Amino acid sequence: MEFSLPQQHLPRIMIAPTGARRTKADHPEIPIRIDEIIACARACHAAGAGGLHAHVRDEAGAHVLDAGLYRELIAEMAKAVPQMQVQITTEAVGRYSPEEQRRLVRDVMPKSVSVALREMIPGPEEVTAASLFYHRAADEGVQVQHILYDAEDLGHLIGLAESAVIPADDMQLLFVLGRYTKGQQSAPEDLDPFLNLFEGSALQRNGAEWALCAFGSGETDCLLAALSRGGKARIGFENSLWNRDGGVAKDNVERVRELVSLAGN
Numbered sequence: 001m002e003f004s005l006p007q008q009h010l011p012r013i014m015i016a017p018t019g020a021r022r023t024k025a026d027h028p029e030i031p032i033r034i035d036e037i038i039a040c041a042r043a044c045h046a047a048g049a050g051g052l053h054a055h056v057r058d059e060a061g062a063h064v065l066d067a068g069l070y071r072e073l074i075a076e077m078a079k080a081v082p083q084m085q086v087q088i089t090t091e092a093v094g095r096y097s098p099e100e101q102r103r104l105v106r107d108v109m110p111k112s113v114s115v116a117l118r119e120m121i122p123g124p125e126e127v128t129a130a131s132l133f134y135h136r137a138a139d140e141g142v143q144v145q146h147i148l149y150d151a152e153d154l155g156h157l158i159g160l161a162e163s164a165v166i167p168a169d170d171m172q173l174l175f176v177l178g179r180y181t182k183g184q185q186s187a188p189e190d191l192d193p194f195l196n197l198f199e200g201s202a203l204q205r206n207g208a209e210w211a212l213c214a215f216g217s218g219e220t221d222c223l224l225a226a227l228s229r230g231g232k233a234r235i236g237f238e239n240s241l242w243n244r245d246g247g248v249a250k251d252n253v254e255r256v257r258e259l260v261s262l263a264g265n
């Protein structure tokens with residue numbers, strides 16, 4: 001008898017408080033240690049965030065794909081904020097190979113993980129191994145959110161889904177408006193190329209959910225545009241330190257509160 005594991009739906013608002021790049025020199029309230037991430041997540045959940053997009057750091061504060069640290073974070077989150085979805089990441093940041101990213105997921109077996117398509121499949125030589133990874137994740141109930149940096153990435157994903165390289169049902173997508181570059185400012189119209197390709201596609205017909213993240217002081221308006229157009233929002237210091245008025249936010253909680261207040265129900 002065939003059955004499918006239930007999908008873990010994207011929360012309306014996910015907090016990304018840390019990222020792989022920023023440090024306390026960029027903002028003193030960026031949570032680095034696991035206890036700091038837990039405290040931030042608890043406060044952001046109380047403010048209205050339903051999920052945590054989590055990065056972990058080593059003792060020197062560097063981004064790492066460390067299965068032990070992720071398992072510790074997931075276990076502590078289950079005790080501190082059990083209602084909150086925890087999504088880990090395989091972000092390479094130029095340090096990790098596709099196989100190292102796949103190994104992290106095999107070792108942790110999280111309920112949710114974000115994976116950049118262009119990092120997992122940088123060329124045709126990785127297609128077979130990546131296909132096995134994505135299908136196994138689906139079979140084991142690991143919900144993959146595909147990170148897409150532009151419409152070309154989305155078109156590539158659509159092609160891979162149509163050819164069954166990647167499971168096509170109930171996908172989760174993250175549209176990234178901009179890059180991790182100094183002075184990057186995203187704008188709501190940057191969403192249009194993604195939605196022009198997504199709307200009416202097989203992914204949409206097969207139940208795909210999408211979320212958005214954006215950079216700079218335009219983050220809030222971009223996320224409001226996403227919510228108004230049927231998407232979800234990923235907010236936080238990973239992508240932006242700024243409130244809508246251009247002022248630096250006190251902390252991640254303030255970012256969540258602003259979005260919740262402006263978005264309403």
